[in-house]
Amino acid sequence: MIQSPRGTKDILPSTINAWQQLEDTFRRVSTLFGYQEIRTPIFENTEVFMRTIGENTDVVGKEMYTFPDKGGDSMTLRPEMTASVARAVVQHNLTATNPLQRLWYVGEFFRYERPQKGRYRQFHQFGAECIGSAAPEADVEVILLVAKLLSDIGLKEFSLEINTLANREVRILYREKLVEYLIEQKSSLSPESQERLDKNPLRVLDSKHPLDRVAIESAPTILEYLDDESALHFATVQNLLTIAGINFTISPRLVRGLDYYSHTVFEFVSTALGAQSALGGGGRYNDMFEEFGGKHTPAVGFAMGIERILMILEQTNPTLYKQNTPDVMMITLENESYPFSQTIAQLLRNDGISTVMDVQGRSLKAQMREADRLGAAITIIIGENERTSGQLTVKNMKTGMQETATQENIIEIVQKMLRLS
Numbered sequence: 503m504i505q506s507p508r509g510t511k512d513i514l515p516s517t518i519n520a521w522q523q524l525e526d527t528f529r530r531v532s533t534l535f536g537y538q539e540i541r542t543p544i545f546e547n548t549e550v551f552m553r554t555i556g557e558n559t560d561v562v563g564k565e566m567y568t569f570p571d572k573g574g575d576s577m578t579l580r581p582e583m584t585a586s587v588a589r590a591v592v593q594h595n596l597t598a599t600n601p602l603q604r605l606w607y608v609g610e611f612f613r614y615e616r617p618q619k620g621r622y623r624q625f626h627q628f629g630a631e632c633i634g635s636a637a638p639e640a641d642v643e644v645i646l647l648v649a650k651l652l653s654d655i656g657l658k659e660f661s662l663e664i665n666t667l668a669n670r671e672v673r674i675l676y677r678e679k680l681v682e683y684l685i686e687q688k689s690s691l692s693p694e695s696q697e698r699l700d701k702n703p704l705r706v707l708d709s710k711h712p713l714d715r716v717a718i719e720s721a722p723t724i725l726e727y728l729d730d731e732s733a734l735h736f737a738t739v740q741n742l743l744t745i746a747g748i749n750f751t752i753s754p755r756l757v758r759g760l761d762y763y764s765h766t767v768f769e770f771v772s773t774a775l776g777a778q779s780a781l782g783g784g785g786r787y788n789d790m791f792e793e794f795g796g797k798h799t800p801a802v803g804f805a806m807g808i809e810r811i812l813m814i815l816e817q818t819n820p821t822l823y824k825q826n827t828p829d830v831m832m833i834t835l836e837n838e839s840y841p842f843s844q845t846i847a848q849l850l851r852n853d854g855i856s857t858v859m860d861v862q863g864r865s866l867k868a869q870m871r872e873a874d875r876l877g878a879a880i881t882i883i884i885g886e887n888e889r890t891s892g893q894l895t896v897k898n899m900k901t902g903m904q905e906t907a908t909q910e911n912i913i914e915i916v917q918k919m920l921r922l923s
């Protein structure tokens with residue numbers, strides 16, 4: 503049997519209701535905050551990600567699905583959306599009409615990672631980007647959007663961690679200090695961290711390897727090196743979050759896995775998930791738009807992993823997984839009755855009442871069993887009698903109560919029965 507590729511998942515009807523409800527919430531909450539949806543291609547020129555995410559990150563260095571297309575151009579399945587959004591904003595000069603762009607998105611992303619619970623090669627993100635403001639108020643706006651979203655989907659098992667990666671000058675200085683410190687510790691570090699020390703030293707702080715714990719705990723933090731601008735930005739973010747009643751912890755070693763960040767970075771961490779506990783994260787990126795030939799455009803955004811949110815909701819909110827059930831099942835007793843049965847079904851559907859019919863010519867018993875299995879609230883039996891007399895029997899499947907209707911008042915009777923059931 504051919505199976506779906508490793509690290510990918512089919513989303514089957516049994517879980518689709520949860521996905522759709524989440525997506526509805528994303529749409530509603532984004533709109534509440536004045537964000538508009540953007541959709542971009544699933545693949546981009548490889549350069550889009552190389553230039554922004556950073557060649558020495560795991561995402562670009564190890565995880566991208568990159569291939570030459572038939573014309574010989576290098577293409578990549580998008581591993582994230584921020585770079586694609588920036589590319590699109592520059593390409594369509596969106597900031598010319600409105601210098602502040604508030605955009606949101608939902609879709610599938612691709613990273614060639616080692617699959618495990620909560621980590622896939624094709625996964626889904628919901629995210630938003632606030633483009634065109636350097637102010638800390640914008641950082642807080644996107645965090646408030648995530649907080650509202652999580653609260654509206656009934657997810658309480660998370661904490662918010664924040665940090666600052668400061669401006670470029672501070673970051674360069676801090677990087678030097680960190681490298682000086684880590685070089686002294688080099689022999690005790692894990693092999694991965696020794697490698698990262700050369701390529702991407704800030705990422706050593708992210709290591710979960712037991713060998714690295716001691717060195718990381720005593721490492722200098724960026725907070726010790728902040729200049730006035732970076733300190734003020736970070737303090738304002740904290741102040742506004744406090745005023746908004748959002749709990750957070752400062753996590754001076756939070757560096758994130760993508761290279762484009764400056765100033766605020768944050769992560770929503772689940773207290774209910776195992777190793778893959780990052781529900782979502784984001785931060786400020788002020789230097790991305792120049793990479794696409796745009797003018798300097800400060801921006802901030804986040805993305806949440808939908809699979810990880812659903813892993814928690816599966817435990818805490820199983821009603822989200824309830825499958826859709828039809829309002830009515832037409833029970834058709836013989837072939838000659840199909841046209842009439844279909845007419846009634848169309849009448850009901852046109853009024854917004856979901857109605858299914860048997861399309862396999864099955865027996866009365868089999869059709870009743872099917873109605874049960876589908877969870878239809880009502881059945882309407884159509885046989886020769888009904889067809890000739892025009893008198894229809896409408897049955898409430900829960901109470902067993904029956905009512906007689908005609909083609910003229912069937913909608914009224916079904917609506918009333920649905921209200922009562």
Ligand code: HAM
Nearest residue numbers: 582584621622625780781782783784785803804805807
């Ligand atoms: P990220 O931290 O790389 O950020 O991804 C955001 C979230 O996507 C993660 O916290 C996680 O929940 C989910 N995720 C990432 N990789 C996987 C995977 N292999 N399987 C399942 N879930 C995964 C970004 O992507 C940035 N673009 C966020 C951002 C937006 N920063 C500024 N604007």
